[in-house]
Amino acid sequence: MTHTARVVVLDIEGTTSAAGFVQGDLYDYARPRLRPWIEAHADDPAIAAAVSQTRADGGLSPDADVDAVVAVLHGWMDADVKATPLKTIQGQLWAAGFAAGELQSHFFADVVPQLRAWHERGVRLAVFSSGSVASQVPWFRHADAGDLTPMIEDYFDTVSAGSKREASSYEKIASALGVAGNEALFLTDLPAELDAATAAGWQVVGVRREGEPNYGGDFGRHPVVATFDEVDVVAPGGFAAGAGRAAGGFAAGAGPAADGGAGGFAAGAAGEADGEQS
Numbered sequence: 001m002t003h004t005a006r007v008v009v010l011d012i013e014g015t016t017s018a019a020g021f022v023q024g025d026l027y028d029y030a031r032p033r034l035r036p037w038i039e040a041h042a043d044d045p046a047i048a049a050a051v052s053q054t055r056a057d058g059g060l061s062p063d064a065d066v067d068a069v070v071a072v073l074h075g076w077m078d079a080d081v082k083a084t085p086l087k088t089i090q091g092q093l094w095a096a097g098f099a100a101g102e103l104q105s106h107f108f109a110d111v112v113p114q115l116r117a118w119h120e121r122g123v124r125l126a127v128f129s130s131g132s133v134a135s136q137v138p139w140f141r142h143a144d145a146g147d148l149t150p151m152i153e154d155y156f157d158t159v160s161a162g163s164k165r166e167a168s169s170y171e172k173i174a175s176a177l178g179v180a181g182n183e184a185l186f187l188t189d190l191p192a193e194l195d196a197a198t199a200a201g202w203q204v205v206g207v208r209r210e211g212e213p214n215y216g217g218d219f220g221r222h223p224v225v226a227t228f229d230e231v232d233v234v235a236p237g238g239f240a241a242g243a244g245r246a247a248g249g250f251a252a253g254a255g256p257a258a259d260g261g262a263g264g265f266a267a268g269a270a271g272e273a274d275g276e277q278s
């Protein structure tokens with residue numbers, strides 16, 4: 001299927017990358033490190049807020065101790081609950097793990113070639129994941145295929161954009177990227193996210209990969225693919241694979257954030273979140 005879009009926005013888990021890897025390697029890395037991380041970063045306002053929110057959302061008393069907080073966080077991980085305070089804490093410690101060379105990301109084999117193809121055609125690329133921006137950036141930086149961050153213009157999470165199941169989050173992202181809703185294409189494995197993006201006027205494609213948790217989901221009338229190979233994207237006024245660049249297209253990597261425009265979360269700026277020098 002061919003889509004004409006200025007920007008493709010990517011979900012991570014179940015879409016670009018295997019849920020088993022996130023819930024296996026990454027979660028296993030996080031489990032024993034949550035408590036020491038919380039204790040060592042108790043003065044960090046983001047961690048303090050995440051701990052308070054965990055107490056509130058986890059049904060604990062406001063002065064519950066760190067053991068109780070960690071128990072709630074472990075329970076959320078066991079059920080893969082995409083709770084924002086969990087994602088904040090995980091994101092910080094995963095960023096440190098990537099920076100220390102202790103973690104490597106995973107992308108399905110069909111993903112990176114298509115990202116490169118779309119990018120070369122002038123289609124802008126961004127990410128919207130429940131995983132925090134602090135973890136998204138090193139995820140794309142430490143891929144087997146190399147550093148993918150030069151292709152990614154912007155990153156959004158549930159703190160910067162809001163819930164992935166709310167249309168308003170997609171409206172906010174489109175505004176930050178400087179595009180109309182129908183100029184954005186969202187790829188995700190979760191039908192509820194397809195519903196929300198559609199309600200915001202976005203183009204959507206459901207990614208239904210065999211073996212992934214949402215393979216058996218009800219995708220309703222949304223278009224569905226098994227791999228990125230089935231998704232062809234061209235920029236408005238751009239060109240199809242193998243053709244020359246047409247007038248009216250714009251350079252790959254250009255866009256509001258790359259141009260220093262307002263409202264975005266520029267790759268370079270967000271890249272500092274993983275504690276590495278670009």
Ligand SMILES: CSCCC(=O)C(=O)COP(=O)(O)O
Pocket residue numbers: 011012013014022026082087128129130131132135136139164
């Ligand atoms: C950036 S890697 C960690 C991904 C993560 O924690 C997560 O919850 C991904 O959820 P998604 O919204 O991408 O399905």
Ligand SMILES: [Mg+2]
Pocket residue numbers: 011012013014015188189190
């Ligand atoms: Mg997903």
